[in-house]
Amino acid sequence: MSKIRARLIVLNFSICLFLISFFSDAQQIIVPPYLQPGNASTLTKEQKVLIWQTDSIPGKYKVEFALGSFGQKVSVAKTTFVKLNLNNKTTFLYRASLTGLKFDSEYSYRVSLNEQTITEGSFSTRSKKQQTKFAVFGDCGAGTPQQAEIAYQVFQQKPQFVLVTGDNVYRSGLESEYRKNFFPYYSSKEASPLTGAPLMQSVPFYMLLGNHDVYGSDFDKTPDGLAYFYYNDLPLNGPSTELTVTVEGSEGKVKAFKSNSGSRFPKMSNFSFDQGNVHIVCLDANPYTNPLDPTLVQWLSEDLRNSKADWKIVSYHHPGFNSSKAHYDYQQMRLLSPVLEQLGVDLVLTGHVHNYQRTLPLTFDPQKNSTGTQYLISNEGRVDGKFMLDEKFDGITNTKPKGIIYIVTGAGGAPLYDPTLSGKPELWKHDPQQNWVPFTAKIISDKHSFTMIETIGKRLVLKQYDAKGIILDEITVTK
């Protein structure tokens, strides 16, 4: 073989390798397109956002959507991307905004790369009807078999949306952890108790910040931390409070994070939205926050007063009322109870403690100092105060609660806490000196579980399901 011919063969081989690598890289989707609620809070404007992530090389993507099925009128979504350089690896994170949507409607969408359809799906827009149905769980992204079972059971329930009450991924809220412990379960190709379900392709997830979600805030130690602000696209109607997670690390890394998360950081730490006849407020309850921060309380008061929804629900990660052994002392969020009671909140949904707990309807008046000017909080985080418990409410024959019902639904996938407490109220007791009264009506701590909430007009039904789809607890609330 002549030298020139040998060189040509080598050259051709190199071109082939380059082309193979170009096309395979361009088409390597590492997070398939999933639906997000977008910056739409009240029932005046509706949108959705599709997000996906690819490896190494940007592709020519197009997102089309249509009311009903694809017919004559097809809209093209505006698509943008950011280049992420995390852990010495480059990826591209795409966002397509599906705007101008009608409420109470079904839409189809398709994502194409170089004119080839790579994903097709459909979704329902938010409803203006006086009813809703949604799923709630927290403490989930741990990569356990139970997480897959719960994802599958939630899919069977056909919720309009999913609310995740924090600790979305373990252990530190990293981009790499979402890819390993979150998307494979809720964006699974097949629906199966072994793998999860294709939930996120059609059902928007609203998530909030737990403690684990903010552990990766030093970008020198964890360059892909705070991925919450990359992967979510939620309403940006929260307060401009300064009490948010502090980012650390070299100037370049902090700058890149802020640039890539755009207006979502830190705005997306607190937000609210409407769906049907339910108004939900999601709050960051991490120790760097203050539930009585005047900026937060003012926003919360206006937000809840402006809502005409039949049902007002608040969700945050760290429960104020918890009878488990784990995390008993962190009671900071009790300070917010009088405000929530005054604003007509019906239900509080939390996580953090890896089991299910439901309180009696209650009101709580936190203790103040001797001059009555300041609430007291102990070094351990305990908040003393006066309880009023509605012991007559049973959610079956008496369905009109006097006070707020507080739910812990933190059994979404991570290993359970205090499994021996199930069905044994005598073990739920804490020292009254530690400001405990028997406010807990139910604990299920030996099974993973999730919550389904359905409202029709002024009737709300809450059901707690286990990972096999069996109902563990059920109450009806009416007004």
Ligand SMILES: [Fe+2]
């Ligand atoms: Fe937690």
